[in-house]
Amino acid sequence: MSIQKSIDLFARAQKSIPGGVNSPVRAFKSVGGDPIFMQKAKGAYLYDADGNRYIDYIASWGPLILGHAYEPVVKAIQEKALLSTSFGAPTELEIEMAELIISMVPNVDLIRMVSSGTEACMSAVRLARGYTGKNKIIKFEGCYHGHADSFLVKAGSGLATLNIQTVPGVTAGVAADTLTCAYNDLAAVQQLVEKNKGEVAAIIIEPVAGNMGCVLPEPGFLEGIREICDAENIVFIFDEVMTGFRLAKGGAQEKLNVKADLVTYGKVIGAGMPVGAFGGKREIMECIAPLGSVYQAGTLSGNPLAMIAGYTLLNELKSRAEIYTSLENKTKRLKQGIDEVLKSKKIPYTINQLGSMISIFFTEEKVTDFGGAARSNTTLFNTLFHKLLNSGIYLPPSAFESWFLNDALSEQDIEDTINAIDRSL
Numbered sequence: 001m002s003i004q005k006s007i008d009l010f011a012r013a014q015k016s017i018p019g020g021v022n023s024p025v026r027a028f029k030s031v032g033g034d035p036i037f038m039q040k041a042k043g044a045y046l047y048d049a050d051g052n053r054y055i056d057y058i059a060s061w062g063p064l065i066l067g068h069a070y071e072p073v074v075k076a077i078q079e080k081a082l083l084s085t086s087f088g089a090p091t092e093l094e095i096e097m098a099e100l101i102i103s104m105v106p107n108v109d110l111i112r113m114v115s116s117g118t119e120a121c122m123s124a125v126r127l128a129r130g131y132t133g134k135n136k137i138i139k140f141e142g143c144y145h146g147h148a149d150s151f152l153v154k155a156g157s158g159l160a161t162l163n164i165q166t167v168p169g170v171t172a173g174v175a176a177d178t179l180t181c182a183y184n185d186l187a188a189v190q191q192l193v194e195k196n197k198g199e200v201a202a203i204i205i206e207p208v209a210g211n212m213g214c215v216l217p218e219p220g221f222l223e224g225i226r227e228i229c230d231a232e233n234i235v236f237i238f239d240e241v242m243t244g245f246r247l248a249k250g251g252a253q254e255k256l257n258v259k260a261d262l263v264t265y266g267k268v269i270g271a272g273m274p275v276g277a278f279g280g281k282r283e284i285m286e287c288i289a290p291l292g293s294v295y296q297a298g299t300l301s302g303n304p305l306a307m308i309a310g311y312t313l314l315n316e317l318k319s320r321a322e323i324y325t326s327l328e329n330k331t332k333r334l335k336q337g338i339d340e341v342l343k344s345k346k347i348p349y350t351i352n353q354l355g356s357m358i359s360i361f362f363t364e365e366k367v368t369d370f371g372g373a374a375r376s377n378t379t380l381f382n383t384l385f386h387k388l389l390n391s392g393i394y395l396p397p398s399a400f401e402s403w404f405l406n407d408a409l410s411e412q413d414i415e416d417t418i419n420a421i422d423r424s425l
């Protein structure tokens with residue numbers, strides 16, 4: 001297959017955009033080669049600038065649960081755009097959106113719209129600090145909560161992909177307020193809290209991690225943190241940018257039956273449009289301006305195009321609960337197929353999967369934290385990535401990102417993917 005147009009576009013992009021991309025993982029730096037430039041997508045397929053078709057396992061990093069260019073969403077955006085692309089004033093649609101989310105997600109009394117997952121997490125942490133009057137936060141190695149200063153400590157996603165340990169520009173003071181420990185290490189959380197008694201405002205976590213590859217919480221881990229937070233007046237924040245409305249209509253809180261105090265969402269709230277949100281307990285959320293003095297604002301917050309896109313998607317997810325079963329079944333079939341292939345080839349591997357999130361790690365060990373993910377054979381992942389790309393299958397261009405399935409994938413797409421993996425390795 002020719003990717004000449006992508007090669008030319010990348011050369012051109014590097015003259016006007018840093019590294020030729022607007023988000024680092026897209027540059028293919030860790031997997032090698034030139035990034036593929038996309039032109040359009042429909043359902044389960046991406047089409048690049050040369051017209052090549054790819055089965056998509058990213059779904060725009062999660063939100064396109066029903067596939068690309070889903071007709072009801074596109075139609076709703078088109079109709080809304082005729083009424084204005086932005087008001088900077090309240091609209092009824094924002095109330096409908098808040099009501100819809102509150103009806104779908106447990107433990108959310110009030111919700112505030114923002115414009116990205118980064119903004120949502122950054123605002124939730126500020127709110128937790130304002131509410132508790134404490135400064136420090138605990139995050140987990142390999143978790144990624146967007147690119148606000150406080151989160152760029154031992155972070156996953158692009159930082160893990162590009163092996164960036166310390167980020168110039170983040171002051172030592174800010175970094176010192178972010179404490180970290182290994183995912184799934186409850187004893188380490190307890191010790192950090194003890195050592196910083198009365199100083200920890202929040203513990204923020206991806207309840208199922210997707211930014212170090214897919215890593216699941218061990219039984220009792222989230223429940224244990226919940227108990228610590230209750231005992232120490234610490235705000236427990238679930239970053240559901242990836243898991244929200246994907247693992248279940250009520251996200252990881254529903255799927256894993258653990259309560260968060262605050263929850264953050266990202267692009268899924270806008271069906272892939274630029275949007276995010278944070279919400280949770282009334283008592284905490286009432287500290288936000290204009291009710292309280294924890295300040296947070298944005299002209300594009302509650303943008304009508306993002307709202308109608310998200311409302312249309314979420315409404316459909318609410319009324320068609322069977323989507324989650326069908327997504328999980330497809331993902332389980334993919335897992336089973338890959339299991340058989342890798343076993344028959346005697347390649348050491350571990351597959352982590354929950355709902356429609358899945359990752360392969362080329363290692364014998366069980367992967368429960370970033371250390372385990374980092375010890376896997378990423379060179380083999382990179383080989384697989386390129387062989388699949390050449391077979392028309394688009395995986396995340398990093399061993400440290402979860403794959404996301406969408407409902408438009410057919411059984412044949414899954415079988416084709418399994419067969420391509422078989423041929424590739």
Ligand code: HOZ
Nearest residue numbers: 023025026061157158211
């Ligand atoms: N950091 C994002 C996924 N975890 C990648 C964003 C993008 O490149 O679009």
